[in-house]
Amino acid sequence: MGMNYFHQLLCRSNTWERASANQIVPWALRDIDLGDNALEIGPGYGANVDTLRARVPALTGLEIDPALAARLRTRKAGTMRIIEGDATAMPLPGTEFSSVVSFTMLHHVPTPALQDELFAEAFRVLRPGGVFAGSDGIDRLTFRLIHLGDTCVLVPPETMRARLTRVGFTDIEVHSAATYFRFRARRPE
Numbered sequence: 736m737g738m739n740y741f742h743q744l745l746c747r748s749n750t751w752e753r754a755s756a757n758q759i760v761p762w763a764l765r766d767i768d769l770g771d772n773a774l775e776i777g778p779g780y781g782a783n784v785d786t787l788r789a790r791v792p793a794l795t796g797l798e799i800d801p802a803l804a805a806r807l808r809t810r811k812a813g814t815m816r817i818i819e820g821d822a823t824a825m826p827l828p829g830t831e832f833s834s835v836v837s838f839t840m841l842h843h844v845p846t847p848a849l850q851d852e853l854f855a856e857a858f859r860v861l862r863p864g865g866v867f868a869g870s871d872g873i874d875r876l877t878f879r880l881i882h883l884g885d886t887c888v889l890v891p892p893e894t895m896r897a898r899l900t901r902v903g904f905t906d907i908e909v910h911s912a913a914t915y916f917r918f919r920a921r922r923p924e
Contacts, residue, residue: 737843737884737885737886752781752782755782755783755786755838755839756782756783756785756786759838759839759870759915760783760786760787760838761786762870762912762915762917763836763838763868763869763870763915763917764790764836764868767834767866767868767919768866769787769790769791769833769834769836769866770791770832770833770834770862770865770866771791771792771793771833772791772792772793772795772831772832772833772834773787773790773791773793773794773795773832773833773834773835773836774794774795774796774797774827774831774832774834774835774836774860775787775794775795775796775797775815775835775836775837775838776797776822776835776836776837776840776853776857776869777797777798777799777822777837777838777840777843778796778797778798778803778807778815778817779798779800779803779840780803780806780807781796781806781807781810781811782838783836783838784796784807784811784814784815785814787815787836788814788815791833791834793816794814794815794816795815795816795817795818795827795832796811796815796816796817796818797818797820797822797825797827798817798818798819798820799819799820799821799822801819804817804818804819822844822853822856822857823844823849823852823853823856824852824856825856825859825860827860828860829859829860830859830860830861830862830863831860831862832860832861832862832865833861833862833865833866834861834865834866834867834868835857835860835861835865835866835867835868836867836868836869837853837857837867837869837870837871838869838870838871839870839871839872839915840871841853841869841871841890842871842872842886842887842888842889842890843885843886843887843888844886844888845886845888846888847888847890850888850890850898851898851901851902854867854898854899854902854904855902858902858903858904858922861922862922863922863923863924864921864922864923864924865921865922866919866920866921866922867899867904867918867919867920867921867922868917868918868919868920869917869918870915870916870917870918871889871890871892871915871916871918872889872914872915873889873892873911873912873913873914873915873916874889874891875914892909892911892916892918893909895907895909895916895918896909899918899920903922903923904920904921904922905920905921905922905923906919906920906921907919907920907921908920
């Protein structure tokens with residue numbers, strides 16, 4: 736899913752990694768146990784890897800961009816398993832993961848229908864009782880400016896509960912802040 740040059744620089748910066756590690760991920764995952772085997776959808780440049788790895792014994796990253804997947808394999812060797820693939824058709828077995836997470840990448844999925852397929856795939860690869868959680872951006876001018884020329888299909892937070900319910904999730908929570916929203920849902924036992 737395309738990103739403009741400025742956006743690429745931002746996402747691979749130390750500033751973004753610190754913001755993600757110290758603010759976004761802890762806020763999105765507050766009071767969530769990731770279990771023993773987590774999947775991060777769209778790890779990109781790897782800003783969340785170290786923070787997630789501190790919370791879970793086994794971490795897998797599913798990355799659609801071959802160059803980013805290769806970069807992650809080099810930079811995060813031994814930290815996480817990297818799989819190249821599309822989150823709307825995950826090349827993974829069902830019920831493998833105790834948790835699936837996604838941070839500030841849903842808006843890079845090019846249509847709402849494909850976003851819904853991603854949600855269904857997250858449900859499929861979760862174990863019963865597993866959690867799907869993460870965050871994404873809120874529609875505002877600065878967010879839109881950062882994404883000029885990008886694939887940017889914002890996920891309205893007010894639609895998340897219904898969309899996640901449709902694919903089978905329960906115990907859904909969605910919380911909005913000034914610049915991001917977080918979500919969490921559970922696959923029933």
